[in-house]
Amino acid sequence: MNMALLDLLDLLYWRTVTLLCDSVSQYPGPNTFFITSCANLRAQQTLRRAKLYLHNIDFDSKFVQDFGPFLSQAKGQSRIIILITHPKIIHKIMMTAHRLRLTDGDYVFLGATTGSAIPAKLSLTWPWEFNEDKNETALEAFRHLIMYNNVDPDWKKIPNWLEEIPAAARAHFSTNFSEDQKYNELVISAYEMMLATGQVLRETMGNVELSGRSFAAHFWNRTFEFPSRKFTMGPYGMRVVDVLFSRPNLSARYLEEVWRYDAATRLLNASAVLGAVWPSSTGRAPPDRPACGYNGELCDTPSGVLPVDSRSMVGIAIAIGFFVLWTVYLVRNRYGKYDADNPWWSINAEDLVFFNMMFKLQVASSLQMCLLLNENVNCA
Template sequence: MCQNCQLVLVSLLLQTMIASLGHADQLSNHTYSGFKTPSSPRVHFVAFVAYYGPFVIPAIHVAIKGASRGNANVTFTYSTLSNPGDPSCDQFNGLVTNYLANYYYKLQEQPDVYLIVLATGCSTATAGIADLAREWDIPIVVSAGTGNELRDKRRYPSLVGFMPADYGAYSHVFRHLMDWYKWRTVSIICDPMASEMAGSYYANEYRGMCDSWARILSPKYTVFALTANLTSSASRKNALIQARAQCRVIVIITHMDRLRQTMVEAYRRNMTSPDFVYMSFCTYNVPDSFQGTPHWKRNDILDTEAGLAFESLLIITLAHPPVSVGLQSYYEAVLNASRELFNKSQPITDNGKIFGISAHTAVHVTAQVLAEKQEVDILRDGSSFAKSTRNRAFPSVDGQCKLNAKGDRDSLYAVIGITHETGQIEVADCFVNFIGKMPRSSRSYPAFQTNYHNTVS
């Protein structure tokens, strides 16, 4: 069959499946095919693009082209289903499973096509997709999604996780700091109502974060957990008084805007001296994170007090990838792909970089595994494919992708805080797989200069 005919068939198949869903007007869809010979087996990625489509889709496009160059006897193609309500996942959750089911059963009629699912966000939607992938035993590679349930490989044996962060990981970094300073007691102020600021999709996110931190820390340390709605000055004051009555190491889990207000309250109550230590976390260190900007400055009347208060605060977050020539070349390729696909390009946002790199890595690692195996039949056994990625390190555009014994990526986490020299928030230390060293320049970070080295109740 001619190459153009094959492309037409792929396009018609996709249009038929979209129409069958009854949502054709809501879906942003893109299909790419790089057929070399009519007889070559085809590996097709069905990509569910939850967030930042203008950056993630070009990243997938670049990765597919690279996969085709590295596997001479295999054709790589992809199609995308974009989230019509980005960044809300409400509509997306109802679309993805029907879309995948239609795709799967259509492709069963084409024995030379091997299906891989690529999920790029929305944990609830991804969980539904992963349930189908388990039943069909097809590989699913997940590049974003902070839901801890996606790490359950008994439930999802064919899933490989390239997600850059999960909530439990941040508490492991904090545990390392606890051990370093020999702290044994911690107060956790949990604000589950902060979900109101993050959006309806995150209704249970903050409660899940609080539960995760308390569960991971409690076996080894004494944990005093209290729930507070940090919307008013009075509630913030009461929460701080209760936390101080237990110990001087205080973790505050809330939206970054409320964290800033609570730290100002602590400063006004003389609770930001070196006798106190404050910790928090923000999933992504970017200005437009759903959890707010992890910084004291808002250009308002609280800036001066907030800047002083933040000297007692350290924030655990996902580290940015190190700058390199290879990474810069990747960004240029993504911009070129954006022009090719959408006839326009725009500067890649910080969030676009995070989600795009992760999606690219998921495709890139899959292609590397297939190149090693020199055969594609392993994709008929999703569980075996997933096992073949475990305890491995693969080159990636941001340096190296390490997958642990469960087939989840070990990410790079950063501890950020204000420095004496600049008064700005900078990276104080980085942790890979929760193992790190205290920064040599820790004297530059006021929050590290704590007088609190033991348990005080």
């Protein structure tokens, strides 16, 4: 799943990212997925160090009630924030982000999950439906969230599995599965791994010279065909799976698939128009950092000095101001010295020559000021 995420970051030119990793100790089963995902993503980042800068924030949501400090820290690091935590915690984080004005279109959140875990016969559960605040505030907050997960098994093709696995858990481990827990992508993945192991054991039966490494090599670069889906193993035993990226469709109010990552070809394909339309002022994917930095440090000169354009305008404004004041002064001097042939507003040739000379002097002065303040700027 992390390879798909990294390819999405490359596609959108997101190089600076903040990673929020939750150990989720209150969920001792699923937390293995989240801990492993964080570790694997950091390992991949080490290999891509030249392409990806990762800010890491670790926490345990079992002991955290206020996610504001983490988000405030992330706000000054990157505009792309990855959330590896339980969907219930994602809901809380997104509502806090909305309160901190992080859902105005400048920031994007990516939430990892093991899968929808909900088959077609059940309504798709939005993350906020764990609580009762299904209102416009929640909708606004989740506009800027991208959920990504492995492609789910084909639930319709494995109804017997959905009964046999809970029966075995009940008989051998005294564990009861609820109706929703039957549709658990992690459980199906573990069962698929057991089936693959059984198939390799049958193939290697009787091979007395088989070492541990040579046994493992029977899994590498291989695809197993199961009723649930294709089960592909990459080099050195890493599972290779297709990944879905989904965003909220606000009008229909469900999570819509917008990109699909093909693990075999390593291509990220757009699945819906929603993937090209962003809820931002520009309608495009936001950059991973502001053009001038988070504190303007990439554009501004030292503190207390005006930006280049503003300083140039100040010089021109001073020149025009002196010109206007001098005009008023001359007119006031002429006041009372006019007749029908020489009205007070008339300006003779000598005045025009003088005005032209003064204007050129003031413009030259303003240009000199511009050059003094801006060594490397064309002030012409």
